[in-house]
Amino acid sequence: MRCANLIGGRWVDPGDGPVLHVRDAATGQVVAQVPAATAEAAKAAIEAASTALPHWAATTTADRADFLRRCGQRLRSDRQRLANLITAEGGKPLAESLGEVDYSADYLDSAADEAVRLTAHTLPQRREGRVQVAVPDPIGVVAAVTPWNFPLAMLARKTAPALAAGCTQVAKPAEETPLSALAFAEILVEEGLPNGVVNIVTGEPGPIVAAWLDDGRVRKLSFTGSTEVGRLLMRGAASQVVCLSLELGGHAPFLVFADADIGAAVEAAVLGKFRVAGQTCICPNRFIVHSSVVEEFTARLAAAAKDLPVGRGTLPGVRIGPLISDEAVDRVRAQVQDAIDRGARVVTGGATIAVPGCLDRFFAPTVISGATPSMRCFEEETFGPLAPIASASDDDSMVRMANATHYGLAAYAFSADPQRLARAARQLDCGIVGCNTAAVSDAYAPFGGRGWSGFGREGGRWGVDEYISWKYICEARPD
Numbered sequence: 001m002r003c004a005n006l007i008g009g010r011w012v013d014p015g016d017g018p019v020l021h022v023r024d025a026a027t028g029q030v031v032a033q034v035p036a037a038t039a040e041a042a043k044a045a046i047e048a049a050s051t052a053l054p055h056w057a058a059t060t061t062a063d064r065a066d067f068l069r070r071c072g073q074r075l076r077s078d079r080q081r082l083a084n085l086i087t088a089e090g091g092k093p094l095a096e097s098l099g100e101v102d103y104s105a106d107y108l109d110s111a112a113d114e115a116v117r118l119t120a121h122t123l124p125q126r127r128e129g130r131v132q133v134a135v136p137d138p139i140g141v142v143a144a145v146t147p148w149n150f151p152l153a154m155l156a157r158k159t160a161p162a163l164a165a166g167c168t169q170v171a172k173p174a175e176e177t178p179l180s181a182l183a184f185a186e187i188l189v190e191e192g193l194p195n196g197v198v199n200i201v202t203g204e205p206g207p208i209v210a211a212w213l214d215d216g217r218v219r220k221l222s223f224t225g226s227t228e229v230g231r232l233l234m235r236g237a238a239s240q241v242v243c244l245s246l247e248l249g250g251h252a253p254f255l256v257f258a259d260a261d262i263g264a265a266v267e268a269a270v271l272g273k274f275r276v277a278g279q280t281c282i283c284p285n286r287f288i289v290h291s292s293v294v295e296e297f298t299a300r301l302a303a304a305a306k307d308l309p310v311g312r313g314t315l316p317g318v319r320i321g322p323l324i325s326d327e328a329v330d331r332v333r334a335q336v337q338d339a340i341d342r343g344a345r346v347v348t349g350g351a352t353i354a355v356p357g358c359l360d361r362f363f364a365p366t367v368i369s370g371a372t373p374s375m376r377c378f379e380e381e382t383f384g385p386l387a388p389i390a391s392a393s394d395d396d397s398m399v400r401m402a403n404a405t406h407y408g409l410a411a412y413a414f415s416a417d418p419q420r421l422a423r424a425a426r427q428l429d430c431g432i433v434g435c436n437t438a439a440v441s442d443a444y445a446p447f448g449g450r451g452w453s454g455f456g457r458e459g460g461r462w463g464v465d466e467y468i469s470w471k472y473i474c475e476a477r478p479d
């Protein structure tokens with residue numbers, strides 16, 4: 001694959017310039033080098049995207065849809081190679097990386113489906129002698145900044161709708177995981193991407209993103225990452241009044257009501273909580289269980305968590321890979337210690353597990369009981385395989401505890417009673433609710449949060465709409 005930046009259709013190698021070392025998250029070994037792009041390269045990317053814009057915006061939606069569909073098919077046929085890259089750079093188990101490639105391809109299909117539905121609307125005639133229409137103009141040149149935990153899917157879900165809408169893009173993947181993004185760009189090029197329509201630069205984020213926000217030609221930034229960086233970018237976007245979509249941190253509550261099927265709730269909890277070793281924005285972060293079933297739920301979740309194979313993501317059957325960095329390990333460790341200090345009990349896990357030949361980054365799937373809202377694990381996003389369990393004795397208290405956060409991305413509720421689920425879904429203050437399931441991701445659904453989890457939606461028609469600037473044309477047509 002090309003370990004170079006894509007700018008205006010040209011692959012730009014680092015040459016003698018600075019490089020970023022991409023390391024295997026499990027071992028720390030360098031697996032590749034990519035350019036550490038400067039602000040100059042970031043500006044060249046804007047120039048290329050601006051030049052390409054009029055032509056791309058004038059293509060038919062049918063042509064754009066065909067292109068996106070072809071790229072989706074290519075992702076599927078290159079599934080194994082792409083999954084190997086995702087696991088090599090981010091460390092996630094190969095089965096999950098394969099799932100990520102499929103999920104990414106779904107975003108290309110979803111955007112292709114929406115592209116052909118983009119139409120101007122003739123508005124109701126409220127006055128004689130007037131014709132009024134609303135036209136879906138592309139916003140223009142857009143920027144994408146993506147995180148390391150879903151390096152392919154997060155880029156696909158920004159690039160696909162942007163291109164469907166007729167926008168051109170400059171993109172920057174996370175420093176830890178640029179390889180799958182570059183492989184994605186290579187596929188786009190091989191499938192006929194016109195020069196400059198997508199441009200990818202890799203490197204330290206500050207100067208690159210500042211160059212984009214300050215330029216004036218970048219009309220929108222779509223960012224997925226931490227709330228802290230999201231706030232910074234909001235400030236940076238102010239001077240040129242750049243539109244924003246922010247997919248930020250999550251702190252999902254997982255409610256188990258008294259009448260829930262405990263076996264099904266445990267199964268969903270394991271899938272949701274321990275996927276990517278707990279490093280997903282929608283993973284359950286706070287378990288709130290009715291006091292009548294908390295003992296049974298805790299014991300069964302701990303038993304299931306203990307059985308999850310921990311190891312390198314490349315090994316068959318492994319379910320828990322490494323955390324992305326030493327700092328990530330320290331954060332989980334600190335949350336566990338804080339919980340213990342405040343009276344919680346570690347039922348299983350609680351420390352790292354040594355994996356031969358690897359860094360000390362494999363945190364055992366951990367369940368703690370007796371969690372309370374004052375503990376750090378109930379106040380902060382964990383981003384690791386820690387399941388803290390609190391209990392409450394009635395539905396209203398459970399929902400109140402769930403909503404006692406500034407975040408509002410996902411929430412989960414488990415009950416055998418459809419009315420109870422419907423009430424909880426109505427009351428939970430967040431963008432996504434899973435009822436009797438934690439597998440909610442779907443490229444055709446509106447994905448996004450509220451409050452500190454950000455704003456804007458990705459997926460389906462909502463995802464494409466984020467890249468549209470509606471133009472209202474009002475024409476006087478006297479007889």
Ligand code: NAD
Nearest residue numbers: 146147148173174205206209225226229247248249250281
């Ligand atoms: P991060 O905020 O550290 O990094 C995300 C991206 O921002 C990376 O590309 C990084 O290079 C860039 N960045 C970092 N500092 C920057 C700066 N000063 N200026 C400009 N760009 C900068 O987040 P992360 O650690 O990569 O990802 C984890 C976070 O992302 C978690 O909080 C998680 O919940 C969130 N996330 C949210 C969603 C969602 O859809 N809501 C999806 C995945 C991850």
